[in-house]
Amino acid sequence: MRLFCDWGTSSFRLFLVNEQGDVVTHTASSQGVSRLPRAEQPAYLLAQAQQLVTSPADLDVLICGMAGSGLGLANAGYQACPADARQLARHLVPVTVPSLGRVQLVPGLSDEQTGADVMRGEETQLLGWLCMSELHQHGQHRVCLPGTHSKWVQVQEGVIRGFSTAFTGELYGLLVSQSTLKPATDSHSDEGFQLGLDASRSKQPLLNSLFTTRSKVLLYQMPAECAASYLSGLLIGTEVREFSAAGDGPVHIIANGRLSALYAKAMAFYQLECQVHQGDGLSVAGLGKIAELM
Template identity: 40%
Template sequence: MSAINTDITADGRQGFIAIDWGTSSFRLRALNERGTLVAQSDSANGVSRLDRDGLLPFLQAEIAGLPDAARAYPVILCGMIGSNIGLRAVPYAQCPLDPATLADQMASISATQDESPRMHIVPGVCARGATGELEVMRGEETQIIGWLQQADAAQKQRSLLCLPGTHAKWVQIRDGQIHAFTTAMTGELYALLSEHSVLVQGEQQFDDTAFLAGVEASRSDSTSSGALLQQLFSARTRVLDSKLHPQHSAAYLSGLLIGSEIRHAVAGENHPPAVQLIGSERITRLYRQALQSMEIECHCHDGESLALAGLAFFARQLAPRQTAPA
């Protein structure tokens, strides 16, 4: 959450503490009532790296280290902290849904029995795919809500979002709602194949030409669901055939996987002309290259900034809750 748009974050009423707490990372930002950043903390103490009994003490210690005024701010949390390994297992909200509906399903918790609720966990989102299989996300929904806060009317009406990562999400926006989404295990599959298979051998060096060659090779996968399994071995055989430098095997493999993911995500006549890429520059760069090579328009958005904008939206929804009569 590096770049902060105060036009989005400031609510004119109260400050808040925004926490994006994932499996392997913890990010805290405290903003005052003007949307100005007053404190921040980044840690590798993700949910999976702490005992469950240690989550609340860790959070309390982080808040205790904030400036005096910020310690009383409401706390908005998203990510795996709302899973069954987090502070509380918050049920998934069902698609389709709009930002306000998602905010209504936040779980409010207290540090002690005597304390009024001041910590609020954003629920994850679930949907049923075309085959009826369950799709889930935790954390990405907050970035999506952040994106919706700055989208124009046409974009809210119909858009296709891509959030690359270990488990990439492709999200359909319809009428200002998260309508549906699918998951592609591209990042995890790349890690497994590049580290534990015969496809990548020896020291590697990323090469854009090899990456784009992989994207181009993915074309043969666009009409057959099983073609990728056959195409993968070309990362090995192209080296043997002197068509690919051995140090560029991983780049080629990355292009093959990302290219296949994109082609399946935008297949058919119903996708919009532009893909909204949400994430860090490091991870969206490759998707941008692949999309541009396919002549598909795309726009990149900083994932940390949108996560903060999303958490700010949820913080604004708290005011009616906290001021309503009992």
């Protein structure tokens, strides 16, 4: 038995896994690293482990996500792309948590080949995606991981060759909560999202198009209840149009729920073939792959 942990900025998931890699039981909470001071995190991890097993002192713990950032248990740093599971397994960072076995953090990935990009947590999901199918481990693939900071990743022959980040999710959150574009309601509107996709294809500069979220409502060109989804469609559509230009073949989307549906709709709008993969379970599979190579 061992423990796998996916500890993000705003979420915590801990899994008890058997020798075959199957999840025996798990626990989850909203206690991400941003909500717990670093000094309190070891005790929290131990308390959660004790919910799953009476005596966790003999269990190894492998952790991915923001627990390896400056906010977490320790800074696990980044490994440069191109990178694969073996490289990540060679550079795990040990941390001491009293009353637990060997605790190790998975490093993130960096890409300085064409700029400056980093990811932390998504690399483990990508390893899980690679484990899903032999087909994923051969040839070239484009993978999109939507989220606060969406990642567009190039995978070749099972190796993460490079990636780019889109600030889409965080920008949307800031605009709808702290700007003059703040809509009257944030309920989803299919009409509004489609109008946003249409706007993303126009030749207007994005900084101008963003303001039309407000001006279209003021000029009665769009119902106020469409504004939030219009902004979402504009940003996601712009992301898909700009980031999908690199590479060929279908785009593999790793996401859950409505977010995966929105990205799939944007892909269809731009006539891009895509395949949607649910993100649940991929982190566990990725941690399992790293554990095999330790």
